[in-house]
Amino acid sequence: MGAQRLDEVRAAFLADIESAGGDAAAVENIRIRYAGRRSGLLLDLTAALRELPNEEKRDYGRALNELKKLVADRLEAAKSGAHTRQASGPGFDVTLPGLTLPKGAQHPVHLVRQRIEEIFLRMGYDVEDGPEIEDDRHNFEALNIPPDHPARDDQDTFYVSGGRLLRTHTSPVQARVMEQRKPPIRIIVPGKVYRRDSDLRHSPMFHQIEGLLVDEGVTFGNLKATLETFLHALFSEHGVDVRFRPSYFPFTEPSAEVDITCIFCGGSGCGVCSRSGWIEILGSGMVDPRVFEGVGVDADRYTGFAFGLGLDRVAMLLYGIPDLRQLFVGDQRLTRQFA
Numbered sequence: 290m291g292a293q294r295l296d297e298v299r300a301a302f303l304a305d306i307e308s309a310g311g312d313a314a315a316v317e318n319i320r321i322r323y324a325g326r327r328s329g330l331l332l333d334l335t336a337a338l339r340e341l342p343n344e345e346k347r348d349y350g351r352a353l354n355e356l357k358k359l360v361a362d363r364l365e366a367a368k369s370g371a372h373t374r375q376a377s378g379p380g381f382d383v384t385l386p387g388l389t390l391p392k393g394a395q396h397p398v399h400l401v402r403q404r405i406e407e408i409f410l411r412m413g414y415d416v417e418d419g420p421e422i423e424d425d426r427h428n429f430e431a432l433n434i435p436p437d438h439p440a441r442d443d444q445d446t447f448y449v450s451g452g453r454l455l456r457t458h459t460s461p462v463q464a465r466v467m468e469q470r471k472p473p474i475r476i477i478v479p480g481k482v483y484r485r486d487s488d489l490r491h492s493p494m495f496h497q498i499e500g501l502l503v504d505e506g507v508t509f510g511n512l513k514a515t516l517e518t519f520l521h522a523l524f525s526e527h528g529v530d531v532r533f534r535p536s537y538f539p540f541t542e543p544s545a546e547v548d549i550t551c552i553f554c555g556g557s558g559c560g561v562c563s564r565s566g567w568i569e570i571l572g573s574g575m576v577d578p579r580v581f582e583g584v585g586v587d588a589d590r591y592t593g594f595a596f597g598l599g600l601d602r603v604a605m606l607l608y609g610i611p612d613l614r615q616l617f618v619g620d621q622r623l624t625r626q627f628a
């Protein structure tokens with residue numbers, strides 16, 4: 290009975306390894322079933338040796354050793370070169386498609402950033418960037434937000450050592466560029482920003498894009514025309530209306546918040562726009578002369594406008610993503626949909 294069992298196991302093993310083809314996981318399962326250290330079939334066959342009558346032990350032992358070697362060799366071959374083994378074996382079909390690597394896709398936030406950059410590059414803007422670890426002066430003071438200013442409370446800042454912080458907005462790059470360059474300045478600044486905030490609509494890291502234009506004779510009319518052109522292009526598929534509401538930012542005066550008609554209901558009111566028909570999309574205003582003074586730009590000669598918006602929010606709107614946090618878990622099932 291012992292020798293017969295060996296033959297059965299050998300036949301079963303050869304059939305299994307054949308049907309595994311080049312599949313590494315299947316080969317591993319076979320290894321565990323036959324050669325597993327704790328409960329493999331070869332272990333059972335070895336234990337059975339003890340039960341055999343003495344005269345059968347020698348032949349059985351020899352056959353068992355041969356089987357062990359066969360199993361070890363075939364497993365090794367299957368593991369190390371499953372595909373080359375197949376390729377050199379009989380019946381290899383050279384017309385089978387090759388191994389394909391899973392393809393990645395561009396992230397929705399990146400797609401939105403590219404789209405916005407293209408619109409502003411057409412209008413003659415440059416793309417700038419700045420440090421994510423900022424100093425207090427650029428993140429706050431140069432933007433007319435002194436130490437005791439209540440606007441600081443709106444931005445739950447992550448402070449790091451040496452009085453530095455993770456920038457809470459992309460606005461500090463306005464100040465950095467104006468310190469280094471004379472007007473005319475026409476820039477947009479995409480980048481990561483950080484605030485201590487986390488829920489369906491907030492994440493501790495998110496993305497903004499800042500805009501700044503400084504020249505002689507720049508008016509609020511220029512600001513309006515620029516942002517209307519921009520928003521009509523960004524939401525061109527939706528044909529949105531744009532409205533300006535008076536608002537307040539420390540670094541602009543006057544300031545305006547800009548809304549578009551809700552792209553989900555077309556302005557009639559729905560859950561996404563809180564029944565208002567409008568969705569707030571960006572902040573903007575004319576650069577406050579105090580900001581110019583702080584960075585050495587002649588406020589009598591130059592005027593300018595600035596604006597800032599959240600890229601993640603635009604991605605959520607354009608692609609209908611309900612939870613901001615889905616953007617940052619790295620699940621390809623999300624990103625592949627928008628490629």
Ligand code: DAH
Nearest residue numbers: 458460572573574595596597
């Ligand atoms: N920095 C502002 C924020 O993070 C956004 C902003 C508003 C930027 C108005 C601007 C602006 O340049 O003019 O909330």
